[in-house]
Amino acid sequence: MTSLVPRSVQVVWATLVAITAVSWWTNADSGLDRRVAGAAILAFAFAKTWLVAIHFMDLRAAPAGLRRTVEAILACSCAGLIGWFLLA
Template sequence: MNLLKRPGILVWFVLMLATVVTTWVLSKDIVAARTGTVAIIAIAFYKVRLVLLHFMELRHAPRGLRLFFELWVLVVAAAMIGMYLSGSAAPA
């Protein structure tokens, strides 16, 4: 039995790979801190999307609910990245 043909296993593998990228590759001095932080936020929201779609079965939800979820992920990720880049997320 080929485990990579099962969607849950494949998604789990992608999640683990994304975790390795964010904790190992982006934490090094390979990329600038600002670029790394934006990439980490984007990858985190992609992981949220994968978990909710595949493990919480949102991919089978009614179209309106799924559209709301997809927009929520996009808007919140963009807001967090925007706040970070504008400096308004910095502690006082």
């Protein structure tokens, strides 16, 4: 039987679910320092954002300049928020 959902979408979806589970575990009694756990959760959130942008918003097929710009914005936003979180 042919699947209605392409294999690549299934893999990305499973990865997003796994990252969600790991970030939930990181927050719930993991024994990690709160600052480390918070920074990890922010990094996981930006990893998920990148996956959605690349695979579900078709940045894979976008011009290289657009893809690099979006990835640079995500990287700078992630670094800035994690830095701000750790300094607060």
